[in-house]
Amino acid sequence: MAKNKSSIYFGILGAVTLAFGIADLIVTIGGDSFTWGILEIPADPFRGGWGGLIVLFAGLFYLAGSKNLPEIHQLSKVVMGSVLIWIVAGTDIFAMITESIPGGGEGGWFNTLEGFFGTYAPPYAPAIFLLPFSLVVIYCVYRRK
Amino acid sequence: MTIQRIITLLVLICLLSPLSVLTHAAEETTGILVIAHGSPKESWCKPIRELVENVTLPYPVELGFLEFVEELGDYDFIPEAVEKLDAMGVTRIIGVPLFISSSSGHIAEIEYVLGLRDRWPGEEDPLQQVDTEAEIVLTGAMDDHWAVAQILADRAAELCKNPEDETVVIIAHGTPNETYSEGWINSLESLAEQVKLKLRHFKGFDIEDVRYSFIHADETVYPDLMVRSVVENVSAASDPIVVPLMVSEGFFTRTYIPKLLENLTYAYDGKALTPHSNVVKWIELTASREFSDLTIQIYDEDELLNISIEEVGEYHGHICPCVAVAFRVTELAFSEEIWGGIPHRGDVKIVCGHPSDGHEETFDYILNSPDDLMMKKGDVDLTKDNYVYTFMRKSTGDSITVEVNETIFPEGFFDLRKKCKAKTATPEEIKTFKLAKEELKESFMFLPIDKVFSPEAHAVEEIAQEIEEPEEEAPNVVGGAIFFSILVIGLVLLLALVYGRRKAR
Numbered sequence: 001m002a003k004n005k006s007s008i009y010f011g012i013l014g015a016v017t018l019a020f021g022i023a024d025l026i027v028t029i030g031g032d033s034f035t036w037g038i039l040e041i042p043a044d045p046f047r048g049g050w051g052g053l054i055v056l057f058a059g060l061f062y063l064a065g066s067k068n069l070p071e072i073h074q075l076s077k078v079v080m081g082s083v084l085i086w087i088v089a090g091t092d093i094f095a096m097i098t099e100s101i102p103g104g105g106e107g108g109w110f111n112t113l114e115g116f117f118g119t120y121a122p123p124y125a126p127a128i129f130l131l132p133f134s135l136v137v138i139y140c141v142y143r144r145k
Numbered sequence: 146m147t148i149q150r151i152i153t154l155l156v157l158i159c160l161l162s163p164l165s166v167l168t169h170a171a172e173e174t175t176g177i178l179v180i181a182h183g184s185p186k187e188s189w190c191k192p193i194r195e196l197v198e199n200v201t202l203p204y205p206v207e208l209g210f211l212e213f214v215e216e217l218g219d220y221d222f223i224p225e226a227v228e229k230l231d232a233m234g235v236t237r238i239i240g241v242p243l244f245i246s247s248s249s250g251h252i253a254e255i256e257y258v259l260g261l262r263d264r265w266p267g268e269e270d271p272l273q274q275v276d277t278e279a280e281i282v283l284t285g286a287m288d289d290h291w292a293v294a295q296i297l298a299d300r301a302a303e304l305c306k307n308p309e310d311e312t313v314v315i316i317a318h319g320t321p322n323e324t325y326s327e328g329w330i331n332s333l334e335s336l337a338e339q340v341k342l343k344l345r346h347f348k349g350f351d352i353e354d355v356r357y358s359f360i361h362a363d364e365t366v367y368p369d370l371m372v373r374s375v376v377e378n379v380s381a382a383s384d385p386i387v388v389p390l391m392v393s394e395g396f397f398t399r400t401y402i403p404k405l406l407e408n409l410t411y412a413y414d415g416k417a418l419t420p421h422s423n424v425v426k427w428i429e430l431t432a433s434r435e436f437s438d439l440t441i442q443i444y445d446e447d448e449l450l451n452i453s454i455e456e457v458g459e460y461h462g463h464i465c466p467c468v469a470v471a472f473r474v475t476e477l478a479f480s481e482e483i484w485g486g487i488p489h490r491g492d493v494k495i496v497c498g499h500p501s502d503g504h505e506e507t508f509d510y511i512l513n514s515p516d517d518l519m520m521k522k523g524d525v526d527l528t529k530d531n532y533v534y535t536f537m538r539k540s541t542g543d544s545i546t547v548e549v550n551e552t553i554f555p556e557g558f559f560d561l562r563k564k565c566k567a568k569t570a571t572p573e574e575i576k577t578f579k580l581a582k583e584e585l586k587e588s589f590m591f592l593p594i595d596k597v598f599s600p601e602a603h604a605v606e607e608i609a610q611e612i613e614e615p616e617e618e619a620p621n622v623v624g625g626a627i628f629f630s631i632l633v634i635g636l637v638l639l640l641a642l643v644y645g646r647r648k649a650r
Binding site: 114 | 632
């Protein structure tokens with residue numbers, strides 16, 4: 001039963017991830033970034049283009065590995081999908097961290113508290129939303145051990 | 146020995162050739178020759194001479210008559226006027242024929258006199274040709290220019306008493322020559338339409354109609370366009386206001402037209418186009434179009450850029466009045482007298498009181514730095530006060546503020562604009578507004594710069610305060626703090642998990 005649940009979970013996650021990847025690429029080709037509430041799909045070649053391609057492949061890995069998950073080769077595909085999400089989300093978070101510390105062009109050396117927290121404010125790229133859901137794979141790996 | 150001579154010659158040529166270019170450049174001077182028909186009566190010639198004296202152009206201006214002024218003594222024929230320009234060292238002469246129509250045998254005669262045509266077009270004895278080395282360019286005649294339409298509208302407005310029951314009849318000389326008839330008819334049709342629009346929407350006279358007629362035309366082909374026929378026809382349903390389309394007052398305006406309309410009832414004062422400031426304006430615009438070099442120089446680091454108005458127009462999509470005025474005001478600010486040298490990109494800041502794409506894209510193209518441009522917000526209710534510009538030199542803090550002269554805007558321009566922008570304008574009002582925009586564009590592009598702009602005493606700070614700075618959105622601190630907390634908690638949990646597993650081992 002648990003085996004089925006995890007397969008369904010990563011199947012759904014894979015479909016959503018794939019959809020975000022395609023959306024990323026379409027928005028990048030369109031040239032104008034897209035914002036909907038707290039979601040932002042960037043249109044720049046790095047975050048939208050490269051990031052979209054990585055997210056798209058993450059979705060494919062999830063979908064490919066979701067069937068018969070306890071099998072080591074299948075699990076490794078799902079882990080690979082999560083790693084790809086972590087790379088994209090990690091670069092986004094790293095960018096936020098580096099951006100949040102220094103002050104602005106006409107300000108002091110360090111950012112104000114308001115400016116610091118403001119850097120972490122929404123909207124966020126799709127990979128950030130996928131990040132917490134991708135962490136479930138860690139539980140699966142530990143459980144298998 | 147021969148080789149040495151050739152080398153010496155080549156060296157000399159190399160050394161002297163730039164000098165010849167410089168000498169040639171220094172010699173190149175333009176002169177303006179205003180050409181009028183002429184009359185044995187001084188009362189006809191004098192107003193023309195007086196208005197030519199009021200023409201303001203950066204080059205010498207002379208007046209030459211085609212014929213009939215020999216008895217007056219004090220008035221020059223074309224060859225004498227050209228001689229005067231020659232004596233001033235002019236190498237290029239721009240001939241501006243102060244004639245009603247380009248479709249006239251007189252224009253062919255002028256071309257012959259100026260040496261632009263080999264054969265004398267008339268049957269009588271040819272007139273004396275000019276003897277000059279200067280290059281000569283002849284512009285078109287007045288035809289259907291808006292400045293002429295404005296004069297006719299002004300003349301008609303002076304005679305209007307009950308506009309709803311009145312029809313304006315423009316009377317032109319015309320021609321019986323079939324070759325030129327079409328040109329006259331096209332011009333007069335256009336002028337009549339412009340006068341109607343100007344009277345109705347610039348001056349607020351709800352005139353019934355504007356018609357045109359000819360004194361001389363082929364009566365068998367155009368019986369309905371003959372003066373008496375048109376005025377009689379109009380009289381049947383309306384009160385005619387008769388306005389002559391003549392350069393100056395003389396035999397036609399004082400004697401011939403009243404004789405043609407004998408026993409008819411009509412309003413008429415016999416006023417011709419001169420004297421009127423729009424004739425001066427037409428001469429200035431027509432001549433300027435020939436010699437104007439609408440180019441701005443600015444340094445982009447070490448590279449000297451020559452930016453033409455055509456390039457800017459291409460960037461914006463077309464040359465509209467906003468592009469034209471933004472370009473000319475930049476030309477004024479970057480002039481040697483004001484800027485004192487060629488400006489550098491990055492050292493210029495422009496504050497513009499007119500919120501339009503044409504202005505923004507023109508300044509943007511010239512400066513190539515959006516941070517150095519401050520545009521006022523809003524759009525619908527513009528007035529002449531929006532045409533105010535401040536140019537600042539960032540390195541020294543010097544600045545100049547200029548505004549567009551109020552007199553340049555056609556009457557009622559801003560009211561029409563408001564209606565068009567609010568989409569409440571009638572099709573005729575839209576047509577009038579388009580016409581007004583074309584007038585404004587031409588005035589901005591070609592009128593002498595001191596007639597377009599005047600320095601304004603606005604303090605720079607005052608202008609800058611009027612400009613709404615784009616509001617920076619306040620950062621979403623709460624959202625950011627929540628996300629940051631999740632990140633930190635997640636990291637702590639991850640570390641705890643890893644540490645816990647290690648300890649369990």
